[in-house]
Amino acid sequence: MLDLTITKTKTPKEKPQKITGFGTVFTDHMLVMDYSADKGWHNMRLEPYNNLALDPSACTLHYGQGVFEGLKAYRTQEGDIQLFRPRDNFLRLNRSCQRVCIPEVDVDLMLEGLLELIRLEKDWVPDEEGTSLYIRPFIIATEAFLGVRPAKEYRLYIILSPVGAYYAEGLKPVSILVEQHYVRAVKGGLGEAKTMANYAASLLAQVEAKEKGYSQVLWLDGVERKYIEEVGTMNICFKINGTVVTPALNGSILPGITRDSVIKILRKWGTPVEERKISIDEVITAGKNGTLEEIFGTGTAAVISPVGKLAYGDEIITIDNYGEDSTALKLYNYITGIQYGRIIDEFGWIVKI
Numbered sequence: 413m414l415d416l417t418i419t420k421t422k423t424p425k426e427k428p429q430k431i432t433g434f435g436t437v438f439t440d441h442m443l444v445m446d447y448s449a450d451k452g453w454h455n456m457r458l459e460p461y462n463n464l465a466l467d468p469s470a471c472t473l474h475y476g477q478g479v480f481e482g483l484k485a486y487r488t489q490e491g492d493i494q495l496f497r498p499r500d501n502f503l504r505l506n507r508s509c510q511r512v513c514i515p516e517v518d519v520d521l522m523l524e525g526l527l528e529l530i531r532l533e534k535d536w537v538p539d540e541e542g543t544s545l546y547i548r549p550f551i552i553a554t555e556a557f558l559g560v561r562p563a564k565e566y567r568l569y570i571i572l573s574p575v576g577a578y579y580a581e582g583l584k585p586v587s588i589l590v591e592q593h594y595v596r597a598v599k600g601g602l603g604e605a606k607t608m609a610n611y612a613a614s615l616l617a618q619v620e621a622k623e624k625g626y627s628q629v630l631w632l633d634g635v636e637r638k639y640i641e642e643v644g645t646m647n648i649c650f651k652i653n654g655t656v657v658t659p660a661l662n663g664s665i666l667p668g669i670t671r672d673s674v675i676k677i678l679r680k681w682g683t684p685v686e687e688r689k690i691s692i693d694e695v696i697t698a699g700k701n702g703t704l705e706e707i708f709g710t711g712t713a714a715v716i717s718p719v720g721k722l723a724y725g726d727e728i729i730t731i732d733n734y735g736e737d738s739t740a741l742k743l744y745n746y747i748t749g750i751q752y753g754r755i756i757d758e759f760g761w762i763v764k765i
């Protein structure tokens with residue numbers, strides 16, 4: 413049974429007329445839950461969105477003990493609200509928790525709490541084409557203690573942010589730089605967990621790639637610098653000679669839910685799909701001999717992000733192949749079709765609110 417206290421704001425915000433951009437506007441309320449060693453996770457509540465009060469020695473501020481998730485709520489044409497595979501996000505949250513010694517949460521309870529939060533904030537779910545309500549659950553270590561060990565106190569939050577359409581006018585191919593100097597993660601490290609620290613590791617490479625005119629970096633494995641990992645906020649797929657190849661989950665790649673959805677959809681369509689090691693040399697060779705048909709990233713934010721240009725040292729591959737017949741566009745239309753309720757969900761992925 414869900415035992416949820418609700419404290420409503422006395423000063424509701426003005427909702428923006430038109431939703432554009434990502435992650436700057438937040439709704440009126442958030443979900444909060446506490447953890448202490450004697451009570452476990454307790455006191456789930458909805459309260460006004462507000463600044464946090466944290467002791468400056470709170471562990472999370474010093475040693476990065478924190479995890480997060482990202483998913484979206486979608487408004488259908490009929491005006492209903494629905495989520496895409498939310499249980500998988502909370503299951504992954506627990507796997508991330510395990511890796512950085514944060515106590516796991518009750519997935520069913522979290523799902524119920526999230527649904528209540530979204531019901532309370534339903535008027536914040538935008539309805540213009542392509543918009544959605546981004547959902548950001550996260551957990552931080554709040555214990556006031558400067559020693560290095562797992563904290564004994566935590567807080568979980570879920571905040572909500574209405575976000576604009578990722579593609580205002582059709583899929584827009586991005587340019588990506590293969591990172592040769594920095595590494596994001598290695599097997600045995602944090603790469604397969606959705607921890608805050610992974611992003612700290614990626615920022616400098618991202619900044620340097622931007623300076624060179626690329627929008628993101630493609631990470632190679634941290635040991636041999638030879639095998640492809642992912643894009644940092646997205647997993648990656650290569651269509652070579654009719655087969656979609658994506659790097660296997662090897663312990664340093666984040667197991668994306670969009671990635672998993674893409675694999676399951678391609679299998680259903682009968683499109684050959686392989687999860688395996690794939691080297692950057694194989695991709696460059698395929699790019700040169702004409703068998704590389706498409707490259708696309710997969711992630712909650714963009715769903716499918718086609719790559720128009722890939723640079724690896726002096727080698728530059730360009731792909732301009734994302735028309736109606738492309739796998740990238742078909743996947744994009746199919747997944748967003750399910751998310752917005754335009755296509756029947758044969759996979760049981762949708763949770764209606």
Ligand SMILES: *Cc1c(COP(=O)(O)O)cnc(C)c1O
Pocket residue numbers: 482606610642643644645646647666667668669670671710711712713
């Ligand atoms: C969240 C994330 C992804 C994408 O995962 P989805 O569940 O598909 O949104 C990919 N890589 C990293 C590093 C991530 O943090």
